[in-house]
Amino acid sequence: MNVAMHLSDGIVDAPTSLLYGVIAAAGLTLAASRARRELDERTAPMAGLVAAFVFATQMINFPVLPGVSGHLLGGALAAILVGPWTGALCVAIVLVVQALLFADGGLSALGTNITNLALVGTAAGFLVALALRRYALRGRRWLVGVAFVSALVNTVAAAASFVVQYAIGGDAGVGLGTVAAAVLGVHVLIGVGEGLITGLTVGAVARARPDLVYLLRTAPSRPVAVPA
Amino acid sequence: MSRFLVAFGVVTLLIAGLLSYLADPDPDGLDAVTRRGCTVDAAQELAGDCIARDAREHALADGPLADYAVGGDGALTGLAGIAGVLVTLALTGGLFWLLRRRTPTGRVRRLARPCPSFRKPGGLRRRTDRATPTGAGPGLSPRDGP
Numbered sequence: 230m231n232v233a234m235h236l237s238d239g240i241v242d243a244p245t246s247l248l249y250g251v252i253a254a255a256g257l258t259l260a261a262s263r264a265r266r267e268l269d270e271r272t273a274p275m276a277g278l279v280a281a282f283v284f285a286t287q288m289i290n291f292p293v294l295p296g297v298s299g300h301l302l303g304g305a306l307a308a309i310l311v312g313p314w315t316g317a318l319c320v321a322i323v324l325v326v327q328a329l330l331f332a333d334g335g336l337s338a339l340g341t342n343i344t345n346l347a348l349v350g351t352a353a354g355f356l357v358a359l360a361l362r363r364y365a366l367r368g369r370r371w372l373v374g375v376a377f378v379s380a381l382v383n384t385v386a387a388a389a390s391f392v393v394q395y396a397i398g399g400d401a402g403v404g405l406g407t408v409a410a411a412v413l414g415v416h417v418l419i420g421v422g423e424g425l426i427t428g429l430t431v432g433a434v435a436r437a438r439p440d441l442v443y444l445l446r447t448a449p450s451r452p453v454a455v456p457a
Numbered sequence: 458m459s460r461f462l463v464a465f466g467v468v469t470l471l472i473a474g475l476l477s478y479l480a481d482p483d484p485d486g487l488d489a490v491t492r493r494g495c496t497v498d499a500a501q502e503l504a505g506d507c508i509a510r511d512a513r514e515h516a517l518a519d520g521p522l523a524d525y526a527v528g529g530d531g532a533l534t535g536l537a538g539i540a541g542v543l544v545t546l547a548l549t550g551g552l553f554w555l556l557r558r559r560t561p562t563g564r565v566r567r568l569a570r571p572c573p574s575f576r577k578p579g580g581l582r583r584r585t586d587r588a589t590p591t592g593a594g595p596g597l598s599p600r601d602g603p
Binding site: 236237239261265269274276281282285290296299300325326327335369395400402408434441442 | 459461462464465466468469470472473476477479480481482483484485486487489490491493494506507508509510511512513515516517518520522523524525534537538540541542543544545546548549550552553554556557558574575
């Protein structure tokens with residue numbers, strides 16, 4: 230059985246699924262409008278490839294405990310390479326493809342999964358990367374370290390978002406403390422794997438094409454006058 | 458299309474097409490935790506007290522690529538993965554190309570320049586045509602006056 234780390238239908242109740250569907254739709258609308266600033270003729274093809282890479286890498290479950298595996302979520306990876314708003318869209322589209330084509334992640338649970346992996350995970354991971362950006366600029370090893378920490382936080386934040394959803398709309402009779410401890414504990418381990426894959430990937434891109442790493446770009450806040 | 462993007466695409470296809478066969482078949486963290494306390498009965502239903510007790514079968518579980526197989530054949534996971542990569546690339550590539558900013562190449566180049574510690578030797582060269590030494594430019598020296 231090859232099921233990815235996405236919620237199935239029925240784990241949280243219908244009103245909660247609906248609520249998170251609205252949150253996901255609002256978040257993705259905002260992301261689509263902000264992503265315009267991150268995308269140009271050079272970064273748009275790269276962003277498409279990053280999404281495809283996240284899809285491929287999510288297939289690769291790695292062992293974390295006896296009988297338990299984990300896989301990349303990809304939000305921090307995408308945000309560091311192509312920007313947070315574009316990164317959120319990358320992960321969201323991967324989740325849509327998985328739910329519609331591969332029966333991976335429930336249809337009514339799509340809003341909860343997009344919120345956890347594409348919005349919360351990506352935002353948390355990128356905020357860490359942004360806070361540590363001045364270290365990342367020191368050199369490639371530092372960048373790899375920042376990518377590792379960002380990805381670890383991304384995984385744990387996505388798991389924490391699920392715990393919130395279970396607190397709001399889960400009714401399977403398992404205590405919230407038990408759920409939180411179990412879910413967060415295993416995702417710290419998965420986060421280490423996520424950090425290793427993200428560090429390796431970001432490091433490889435920075436070696437070959439540092440200009441394609443969003444976090445490294447010296448993008449000014451306002452347009453620069455082009456010398457004639 | 459640059460050599461780097463082609464290489465990135467090839468690596469992605471190899472991961473989905475080949476490395477996918479080496480994936481750990483155990484349930485992932487979320488599945489394992491949400492099923493803890495339940496047992497799977499003969500009809501593949503969860504019984505007992507666990508988070509996933511009320512989980513339902515996927516509505517599209519009979520789809521041609523369901524569970525990363527092709528028509529239920531798990532030996533073709535690599536093909537399913539390659540199909541997923543191509544569909545994802547087509548969807549995101551199309552969306553991002555529509556959303557992109559249309560800017561003159563010069564400005565894109567400037568915005569895309571990485572910080573100094575990542576510049577490759579001989580790669581991105583410093584502009585020299587702008588840095589004119591003081592007084593060396595034509596018509597700038599007071600001595601050129603009438």
